[in-house]
Amino acid sequence: MTSATDPIISIDHVSHYFGSGRLRKQVLYEVSARVDPGEVVILMGPSGSGKTTLLTLIGALRSTQEGSLKLLGEEMYKARNKQLVRLRRNIGYIFQAHNLLNALTARQNVQMSLDLHPNLTSKEKKTRSLEMLEAVGLLDWANYYPQELSGGQKQRVAIARALVSSPRVVLADEPTAALDKQSGRDVVEIMQRLARQRGSAVLLVTHDNRILDVADRILQMEDGRLSTVQREEVIA
Ligand code: ADP
Ligand code: MG
Numbered sequence: 187m188t189s190a191t192d193p194i195i196s197i198d199h200v201s202h203y204f205g206s207g208r209l210r211k212q213v214l215y216e217v218s219a220r221v222d223p224g225e226v227v228i229l230m231g232p233s234g235s236g237k238t239t240l241l242t243l244i245g246a247l248r249s250t251q252e253g254s255l256k257l258l259g260e261e262m263y264k265a266r267n268k269q270l271v272r273l274r275r276n277i278g279y280i281f282q283a284h285n286l287l288n289a290l291t292a293r294q295n296v297q298m299s300l301d302l303h304p305n306l307t308s309k310e311k312k313t314r315s316l317e318m319l320e321a322v323g324l325l326d327w328a329n330y331y332p333q334e335l336s337g338g339q340k341q342r343v344a345i346a347r348a349l350v351s352s353p354r355v356v357l358a359d360e361p362t363a364a365l366d367k368q369s370g371r372d373v374v375e376i377m378q379r380l381a382r383q384r385g386s387a388v389l390l391v392t393h394d395n396r397i398l399d400v401a402d403r404i405l406q407m408e409d410g411r412l413s414t415v416q417r418e419e420v421i422a
Pocket of ligand 2: 237238359
């Protein structure tokens, strides 16, 4: 187990390549970074710079090819698939394709992520799911199916699903892109509360200047290279 002060995400000289042979193309160059418990870190950068690739590596959705990448103290470079699958249970993913199940209502979609937690009764799971839907402003939509919801509403269901189990790690790829100003703020503030209260690490890819103030730090990806930037530089 990790102690309260160990980094939750620790990245050391990670490089990544797509393709092989003559088509092999490097997309990440010796990326190093860490995210500590309770921190909200925003990752910015132009399209194609490697943000999503880095997020999928941290999220144990791809294997680390080069360098060291530790999540909750566990090394993912050369990790076995079984270990990656187990690590994924600690992660709340909010990716652009929200992948809600059409056969389930909003509440059931959210509740799904609590099914990995056998110590909760089904009544408790239901209550928590409804509370989370309320937090994203969708309590009245709990019994609706995805095809009855707008794009922004579906995105908020996906956010509720990712956060309902209070994961130690939240990885969000442009979570506010489909949301209006107020809903966008609401969801990042929920993530910030989770970080503060549970000591979770939140890593957020965004182009949205309106939410930069929730970040403890801002990282910038450019052509596969990562650097730290000051908030003032981004807003100016
Ligand atoms: P961003 O999220 O910053 O827009 P990505 O991480 O999606 O950037 O992409 C970084 C680079 O890697 C881009 O040049 C993209 O075309 C390439 N890339 C992303 N995914 C793949 C893939 N599965 N196969 C080959 N190239 C990819
Ligand atoms: Mg991307």
